[in-house]
Amino acid sequence: MSYSTFNRKHFDSMKEPMFFGENVNVARYDQQKHPIFEKLIEKQLSFFWRPEEVDLSTDRKDFQRLEEHEQHIFLSNLKYQTLLDSVQGRSPNVALLPIVSLPELETWIETWSFSETIHSRSYTHIIRNIVNDPTKIFDDIVTNEEITKRADSVSIYYDRLIEMVNLYNTMGMGTFNVPGKGDIEISMPKLKKALYLTIASVNVLEAIRFYVSFACSFAFAERTLMEGNAKIIKLIARDEALHLTGTQHMLNLMASGKDDPEMAEIAAECQDEVRQIFIEAAEQEKEWATYLFKDGSMIGLNAQILGQYVEYITNVRMQAVGLETCFATKHNPIPWINAWLVSDNVQVAPQEAEISSYLVGQTDNNLDDSDFDDFDL
Amino acid sequence: MTLISKSTNPTKNDKVHRVLLGKKQILVTEEEPLLIQLERAGIHVEYQCREGYCSSCSIKLLWGHVSYPFEPLAWVQSGYLLACCAIVKSDIEIAFFD
Ligand code: FES
Ligand SMILES: [Fe+2]
Ligand SMILES: [Fe+2]
Numbered sequence: 001m002s003y004s005t006f007n008r009k010h011f012d013s014m015k016e017p018m019f020f021g022e023n024v025n026v027a028r029y030d031q032q033k034h035p036i037f038e039k040l041i042e043k044q045l046s047f048f049w050r051p052e053e054v055d056l057s058t059d060r061k062d063f064q065r066l067e068e069h070e071q072h073i074f075l076s077n078l079k080y081q082t083l084l085d086s087v088q089g090r091s092p093n094v095a096l097l098p099i100v101s102l103p104e105l106e107t108w109i110e111t112w113s114f115s116e117t118i119h120s121r122s123y124t125h126i127i128r129n130i131v132n133d134p135t136k137i138f139d140d141i142v143t144n145e146e147i148t149k150r151a152d153s154v155s156i157y158y159d160r161l162i163e164m165v166n167l168y169n170t171m172g173m174g175t176f177n178v179p180g181k182g183d184i185e186i187s188m189p190k191l192k193k194a195l196y197l198t199i200a201s202v203n204v205l206e207a208i209r210f211y212v213s214f215a216c217s218f219a220f221a222e223r224t225l226m227e228g229n230a231k232i233i234k235l236i237a238r239d240e241a242l243h244l245t246g247t248q249h250m251l252n253l254m255a256s257g258k259d260d261p262e263m264a265e266i267a268a269e270c271q272d273e274v275r276q277i278f279i280e281a282a283e284q285e286k287e288w289a290t291y292l293f294k295d296g297s298m299i300g301l302n303a304q305i306l307g308q309y310v311e312y313i314t315n316v317r318m319q320a321v322g323l324e325t326c327f328a329t330k331h332n333p334i335p336w337i338n339a340w341l342v343s344d345n346v347q348v349a350p351q352e353a354e355i356s357s358y359l360v361g362q363t364d365n366n367l368d369d370s371d372f373d374d375f376d377l
Numbered sequence: 378m379t380l381i382s383k384s385t386n387p388t389k390n391d392k393v394h395r396v397l398l399g400k401k402q403i404l405v406t407e408e409e410p411l412l413i414q415l416e417r418a419g420i421h422v423e424y425q426c427r428e429g430y431c432s433s434c435s436i437k438l439l440w441g442h443v444s445y446p447f448e449p450l451a452w453v454q455s456g457y458l459l460a461c462c463a464i465v466k467s468d469i470e471i472a473f474f475d
Binding site for chain 2: 036039040043237238241242244245248249252315316319320322325330331332335338341342343
């Protein structure tokens with residue numbers, strides 16, 4: 001079945017499944033099979049922001065004053081985030097648009113991807129501001145082994161789905177020999193399984209993989225360092241929270257069978273594999289934390305605390321898609337992060353962005369009684 | 378540790394409900410969402426958006442009723458509630474991770 005940019009068939013799009021039904025023809029939003037995607041579009045549009053609005057002049061001075069191992073932590077996270085958003089800025093479009101069957105979902109995918117391009121542009125804004133030669137940083141993303149390892153795991157499911165959909169669109173069903181890859185079987189259950197695993201891995205990317213970097217950015221900001229960066233990260237985190245809700249809805253709708261009964265069977269069949277995707281990502285992020293802190297920790301954070309946070313957030317995300325949690329960490333070891341992640345004070349200028357929460361293990365000589373107001377055991 | 382507020386008598390105000398959480402008992406009203414009232418009682422609840430779109434504040438609802446003044450954007454798993462926007466409508470029992 002080949003893709004058409006304007007399907008001439010007459011059909012009721014309210015009866016189509018989210019994916020692998022008819023190609024969308026009329027982009028209409030007056031009726032929606034799954035109104036949630038229309039609501040996500042509206043919310044995302046209301047979040048619109050531009051990186052250039054955030055003033056980073058103080059960050060430049062801050063960065064120069066950071067110790068070398070702290071610069072390593074900061075830059076490595078920035079590189080990793082650049083990788084993740086490079087993937088996210090194109091892949092939902094490339095992988096999902098050819099197979100989507102609902103206009104509201106199609107537009108959500110485009111809106112979602114577009115917001116990722118803002119994230120990517122914000123990294124250029126940050127990097128340009130703190131170093132004289134951005135090329136060095138960007139080049140390292142494709143050569144640094146610690147980063148490229150991650151590129152493999154974040155793109156593998158997307159790439160497989162794209163390859164299978166290409167075959168499906170040109171050749172139809174059957175088994176095809178692809179030079180260098182061997183035989184690839186294309187059938188509806190195989191395509192749906194590849195899709196389900198892709199959505200799960202995207203959920204993991206947006207709901208877990210970003211959070212180590214978020215924690216580091218906010219730990220700098222707790223010391224009133226790199227506050228412009230923290231403001232940008234807050235805006236990115238707000239968008240990501242919406243994106244992860246999008247993939248949670250897709251996964252839960254698929255698993256419920258309400259959208260496509262065959263998808264429910266596939267979801268049930270894939271449960272273990274999906275669990276494994278979550279667990280593996282968590283392990284990789286813990287490794288990443290170790291790499292970040294290889295030359296020294298930063299005040300308030302170390303590899304162990306970050307590792308516990310990864311386990312904790314993974315539990316939260318697994319529960320949200322109906323999976324049994326799998327890590328022993330049941331409490332957030334860095335509860336102060338939530339005050340930074342919350343979006344209601346996003347509009348506050350960075351120099352006013354004082355957060356009264358505490359930092360684990362922080363040594364601060366300027367404590368007074370009020371600093372303990374939010375102390376939480 | 379058990380938190381029982383003695384200052385409010387539930388029988389005098391039918392809009393006050395008990396929230397059971399393990400061995401703790403917290404009294405809440407229908408005036409505000411559950412999250413903020415739990416926080417005031419000194420209980421840490423995970424959150425991010427506080428607006429119903431991120432699902433971070435999802436906690437188990439073992440029994441009892443809650444309602445949402447607006448439909449949250451986040452998926453609410455059956456048997457769970459979103460603390461940031463749920464209004465408690467009866468005595469309830471909640472639980473964090475097992
Ligand atoms: S804190 Fe985001 S849904 Fe409740
Ligand atoms: Fe992003
Ligand atoms: Fe995203």
